[in-house]
Amino acid sequence: MKPDYKLVAKAKYIHMTADLASEVWHEVYKRYFPAKQLDTLIENLQSADAIEADIDNDVNYFLVFLGSSLIGYFAWKMENTSLHLLHLYLKPEYRGKAIGRDIVASCERLARGEGRGRVWCGVNAKALPVQQFLKARGYRSLGPAESEGGIERNELIFERML
Template sequence: MEICVCENEQQLIQLAETAKEIWNEYFISIITQEQIDYMVEKFQSYPALKKAINEEHYTYFLAYEGKELIGFCGVKPEKERLFLSKLYLKKAYRGKGYASTLLKQAIAFAKESKLNKIYLTCNKFNTHSLDVYKKKGFYEIDAVQTDIGHGFIMDDYILQLDIA
C-alpha cells in the first residue's frame, strides 16, 4: 500500500467517488439511504472535499493498492488536538491492516503538528468501528447529537487517543 496526500483535481475526484462508494456499502446497515445521500453530498462530495481542503485546512491521506484508491483518512489540526474526520476503506481491503497504517499516518501528522491527542466522532451504532478504535487505544470522552439539517441527526460518541 502506498499513501500520499491528496494534492490535485484528479485525486480529489477519485476521493469523492471512493467516499460515495464506501458510504453506500458500509453505512446502509446503520443509517437510512436518504441520510447517506444527504451526508455524502454535504461532507463527502467533490465540492465538500475541495472546500474542506482549501478553506477548512483538512489534509487527506489517500491509500493506494497499485492504481486503485482503496481508502483514505482526513485530518484537521486544531488548537490542542488533531481531528480525525474520516478513515474509510473499501470492503475488500478491511481487516488487512490498512486502517492501522492510515491511523499511523494520522498519528505521525499529529506529532509533526506538535499535537498530542487525536479525537474523532463515531456513530453510536457503528459497533465494529467503535471496537476497532478502542482496540487502538481510543477512549470515550463524550456523546453528542448533532443536527446536520434536513431532519437528520448524527448520534455519536467522541473518542480520543492520547499520543505519547
C-alpha cells in the same frame, strides 16, 4: 506490499475521492440511514464540492493505493492541541489487514511531531466494529458528539492522549 498515500489537491483527485466516498459510504452506512438521507449526507459531506471546501479549510485528504488499486481514503485536520481524524474508509476487502491500524499510527506520529497531545475522531454510535478497533488502539470514548446546527449526529467521540 505497503500502501501508498496520495495527497488530494488536484481536481482529478478530489473527484476520485468523492466517487470512492460515495461507494464506501453507501456500503458502510446503508444499515444506519434511509437511502435519501444517506444520499443527502454524502452530497453535503463528501461530494467533490464538500471535499474541496474541506481542503480550503485546512483538511488534508489522502487517497490510499495498494499498487495501482485505489483502496480507501482518510482525512485529518490539525486543531489547537490535537489532530482530528475526520475520515478513514477502506474498501471492504482491505479491512482487517492492518492498513487502518497503520494509518492511525501514522496520524499519531504526525500529531506528536507537530507537538499535539491527542488524536480524536467521531464514530457512528452504531458502528461497533470501528469502536472496538479504536479501543484496541488505546482510544477511549468521551460520549456523544454535540449536535451541529440542530442536527443530531449520532456519533461518539473517541480520543487518545499521546
